[in-house]
Amino acid sequence: MHEEINPTQRYIGRFAPTPSGPLHFGSLIAAVGSYLDAHAHQGEWQLRIDDIDQPRTVPGATENILKALEGFGFEWSGPVVYQSQRLGIYEQALKTLEARAHLYACACTRREITERGSPGEYGPIYPGTCRSGLQPDQRPRALRCLTNSDPVCLDDRLQGHYCQQLENEIGDFVVRRADNIIAYQLATVIDDADQQVTDIVRGVDLLDSTPRQMHLQNLLGLPNPRYLHLPIAVNDEHEKLSKKTHARPLDTHHCVQQLFRTLVFLNQNPPAELVKATREELWNWAKQHWSTSRLPRKKEIIVSEG
Numbered sequence: 001m002h003e004e005i006n007p008t009q010r011y012i013g014r015f016a017p018t019p020s021g022p023l024h025f026g027s028l029i030a031a032v033g034s035y036l037d038a039h040a041h042q043g044e045w046q047l048r049i050d051d052i053d054q055p056r057t058v059p060g061a062t063e064n065i066l067k068a069l070e071g072f073g074f075e076w077s078g079p080v081v082y083q084s085q086r087l088g089i090y091e092q093a094l095k096t097l098e099a100r101a102h103l104y105a106c107a108c109t110r111r112e113i114t115e116r117g118s119p120g121e122y123g124p125i126y127p128g129t130c131r132s133g134l135q136p137d138q139r140p141r142a143l144r145c146l147t148n149s150d151p152v153c154l155d156d157r158l159q160g161h162y163c164q165q166l167e168n169e170i171g172d173f174v175v176r177r178a179d180n181i182i183a184y185q186l187a188t189v190i191d192d193a194d195q196q197v198t199d200i201v202r203g204v205d206l207l208d209s210t211p212r213q214m215h216l217q218n219l220l221g222l223p224n225p226r227y228l229h230l231p232i233a234v235n236d237e238h239e240k241l242s243k244k245t246h247a248r249p250l251d252t253h254h255c256v257q258q259l260f261r262t263l264v265f266l267n268q269n270p271p272a273e274l275v276k277a278t279r280e281e282l283w284n285w286a287k288q289h290w291s292t293s294r295l296p297r298k299k300e301i302i303v304s305e306g
């Protein structure tokens with residue numbers, strides 16, 4: 001289907017949960033997928049806590065996540081990276097983008113953008129209102145990154161060829177929000193580059209963010225990693241399992257059953273008797289049998305409960 005990774009190439013993967021609540025089945029899919037893919041390539045798997053959005057960070061959630069991952073038997077390379085400790089590095093990247101004239105201040109409120117922007121597949125398209133500068137009486141709110149109409153394309157290892165014309169489909173996008181928080185798109189790009197991540201395996205709900213991230217990589221002269229976007233678990237109403245949809249937290253007391261269920265979700269076809277195996281036996285089987293060609297080439301799969 002798609003070009004596989006040359007086995008002699010270095011592989012660094014990562015898992016980057018947001019500590020807005022406990023891990024649930026949806027998070028486990030991304031963790032297991034990225035972990036097994038790293039193992040299959042004799043690669044490293046790093047752990048990063050995406051805690052830049054402090055208002056969304058729940059006290060104790062980081063400790064909970066680390067405990068859950070340990071309970072499931074995940075082993076990561078190197079120290080855990082915390083976005084909240086890297087704010088100066090993101091500011092540096094903003095300065096670089098600013099010096100290269102890729103950024104501008106935007107005074108628009110969310111409401112103004114909804115009113116003026118045409119509705120796009122990914123939300124209202126920013127119409128470039130503030131591109132030519134602000135009036136003296138306007139207060140700068142967010143910082144936006146300039147886009148253009150060149151298509152930004154990737155060959156996702158599972159979802160195939162995917163392109164966006166950022167200017168027409170998204171518009172100039174925010175890299176620092178009105179509340180001064182660095183936008184997810186920029187922080188992710190800087191972290192992945194600093195951690196020398198070569199391969200990103202994550203949920204397909206982030207596929208439409210990828211061209212923005214690649215645009216930033218290109219502007220900053222950073223390499224584009226390879227991407228594999230896994231299907232996401234949704235409920236009967238096609239809502240992603242999340243804290244918002246009351247997904248049940250992972251229970252490390254039943255980690256074998258939940259890992260088994262994840263392998264079934266990822267169509268890895270684990271033998272039925274492994275549901276009674278030990279955690280280590282199941283991991284060993286999964287590491288030996290990981291097959292990206294078996295992965296369901298879908299965007300979402302309905303699961304019975306969160």
Ligand SMILES: [Zn+2]
Binds near residue numbers: 105106107108128130
């Ligand atoms: Zn604006």
